[in-house]
Amino acid sequence: xxxxxxxxxxxxxxxxxxxxxxxxxxxxxxxxxxxxxxxxxxxxxxxxxxxxxxxxxxxxxxxxxxxxxxxxxxxxxxxxxxxxxxxxxxxxxxxxxxxxxxxxxxxxxxxxxxxxxxxxxxxxxxxxxxxxxxxxxxxxxxxxxxxxxxxxxxxxxxxxxxxxxxxxxxxxxx
Numbered sequence: 563x564x565x566x567x568x569x570x571x572x573x574x575x576x577x578x579x580x581x582x583x584x585x586x587x588x589x590x591x592x593x594x595x596x597x598x599x600x601x602x603x604x605x606x607x608x609x610x611x612x613x614x615x616x617x618x619x620x621x622x623x624x625x626x627x628x629x630x631x632x633x634x635x636x637x638x639x640x641x642x643x644x645x646x647x648x649x650x651x652x653x654x655x656x657x658x659x660x661x662x663x664x665x666x667x668x669x670x671x672x673x674x675x676x677x678x679x680x681x682x683x684x685x686x687x688x689x690x691x692x693x694x695x696x697x698x699x700x701x702x703x704x705x706x707x708x709x710x711x712x713x714x715x716x717x718x719x720x721x722x723x724x725x726x727x728x729x730x731x732x733x734x735x736x
Contacts, residue, residue, distance in 0.1 A: 593657070596620035601704045602688070606665075606735035609658030617657045621690060621704070624648045627656055630687055634712040637723055638702070645708045647689035650681045659735045666707055666725075667732040669699065675736075676707070676725045684717065685710050688730065702728035 593612040598620035605616040612618055624647075631646040650664075664681070667673045680686055689708040690696060697703025706728040711717045 593617050594623070596623055598622060602730065602733065604653070604657050604733045604735065607659060607661040608735055609660070610656065624653070624688065624690065627652050630685070632685065632710045632713070634708070634710050636711060636726070644693050645687065645689040645706070646691040646694075647687040647705070647708065650686045650688055650707070653688065654681065654735070657735075661735040663736045665734040665736055666727045666730055667734065668727050669729040669731045672727065674725050674727050680725065684714065699729055705730035
């Protein structure tokens with residue numbers, strides 16, 4: 563009974579704060595426009611945009627979300643590689659994504675669907691750097707969806723390798 567009373571008090575306080583600030587709980591913060599050349603466009607079921615109904619990001623904007631890194635072996639490189647980039651989950655929070663699937667599209671129009679469950683369960687990043695260097699288009703950049711393959715044996719499977727899209731240019735939230 564006590565816990566129910568505390569929950570009601572907390573909910574009341576939250577609603578009062580929302581009413582006082584004029585904000586809505588589901589509203590995402592507005593996104594600034596990119597200052598540099600956009601390298602990623604996010605569209606679909608998102609609530610925070612900066613160009614029409616899309617969200618464009620330059621490299622600085624992505625890095626400002628917060629960089630993470632891990633080292634993992636992949637089928638594409640001979641040995642462990644350190645990848646640095648932004649958490650895909652944090653990016654989806656930033657754009658106010660509400661969906662079940664992310665359709666990730668490469669510069670050459672190759673695409674793969676990533677379930678939202680993946681970005682919540684695994685530490686999936688949009689890698690911008692490989693071994694400390696920004697990735698060029700020639701070497702799978704500027705953005706490479708990367709799973710920490712060495713962190714869980716289930717990830718060492720073609721299903722997840724196929725979701726590791728390189729030369730990413732667009733993400734469509736479905």
